[in-house]
Amino acid sequence: MKAIKEKHSLVMRWTHWVNFPLLGIMIWSGLLIYWANDVYTVTIFGHTFVRFFPEWFYNLLHIPHHLSEGMAFHFLFMWFFTLNGIFYVLYTIISGDWRELWPQKKSFKEAWAVMLHDLHIRKTAPPQGKYNAAQRIAYSAIIIMGLGSVLTGLAIYKPVQINWLLWVMGGYHMARIWHFVLTLGYLFFFLIHIVQVILAGWNNFRSVVSGFEVIEESSPIKTNEAERN
């Protein structure tokens, strides 16, 4: 028999979906800023492996160099991005939901097994609560990344007035590189996240919009199965 199982609270869903366009705007406006001085490459021992935006890219897409526009958007939406993050973290702490999100000691060992299972190399995955070990690590890491973006951003934004923060980041150059690398991190996270959501299926996706999952109540083993995602 079908039954409704509550899964995600309203605050979790709301902050998740608000964050999606916010992060999109932050990345887009950040690129407008970056394109004013597009210098980052991945160069090892004098060989350049990656140049993030080669010349043909600008020519092909007629990319505008709208530095002032990028800055204006970036400095408005940074507020919403930061506030949304603070709100989410406070909520998880106050509600106690952090317990099912924050990695446990065993999570780091288990995440490997989860990954092998996801790649169909291993048949069984370790038992889990609402989130599996890999999810705990990924969803906590993304919050720390968000914090990192806000702090490195602040260090670049006020390098004189908040210079202790710049010092913590390893200087102006390093702070900018961290800020950029974190952005690449979001893109990587997004890619994996989307693939996982597709693999997890409709019931799982729906729970992030509506908050509930549908489970088969007759068999307790199946219940565990449905909890997996």
Added chain:
Amino acid sequence: MKQKGIKKPLTVEQQIKRRNFLSFGVFGLLGATAYGGWRWLYNAPAETPGVTAGARLPLRRALNKTELFFRRLVFNETHLVKTYPVEMATKNVRHNEDIGAEGEIDAGAWRLEVIKKDGSRLNVSLPEIQALPKTDLVFDFKCVEGWDQIQHWGGVRFIDFINHFGLQEEIKMDYVGLMTPDKGYYVGLDTSSAIHPQTLLAYEMNGKPLPTQHGKPLRLIIPVKYGIKNLKRIGTITFSNQRPPDYWAEHGYDYYSGL
């Protein structure tokens, strides 16, 4: 789920349908609203051109509010920029723009014009400025475009200049304005940033007189601001309680541009 009156309780199937309909309905509605809000912002009319121009009106308002927030929160005149040993200064000082400082200038004929509060003018020659105590500064110059460079500048501290020429009344006003002799480039500064102890009226670069393309004979070096505020070839200095015109703020950039 709340039940009102004596209605028959919904079956699980009905509950699922009902909750799906409601949550996805609200989700879609909020999504559409967010998209509408974004379209509104993206197509928002530009501000009325004045001291600032070229930005969307709501974004300009946000820039100004954000400026005030951070000024009150973290600006402190005693926060100094990091300085470096002189050997670390670059020999190839990057040059970006010549607006307002094109062509040669006769440093001997040049005078710095200071317009005082009462409207009277002070005309100062380069030797008069060079007679004041000299300060050297090796710091990380930051461009709004995102590059930075350790550069070595020498000149008189702006606050020393003010004190020497008896302009204490003038710096009680909120803003300082600087302009090139041809009025082609101009910047507005909040006075607290202008009198920051590391703000220089510079006449030397790497220990030599300023080259033409770096602002000969006198330029501003203000390490608490992005490069766009470091006016080359100063012609006039003014003081006011209203924001003086600012070249890049008229092109959509943040007026304050403070670091």
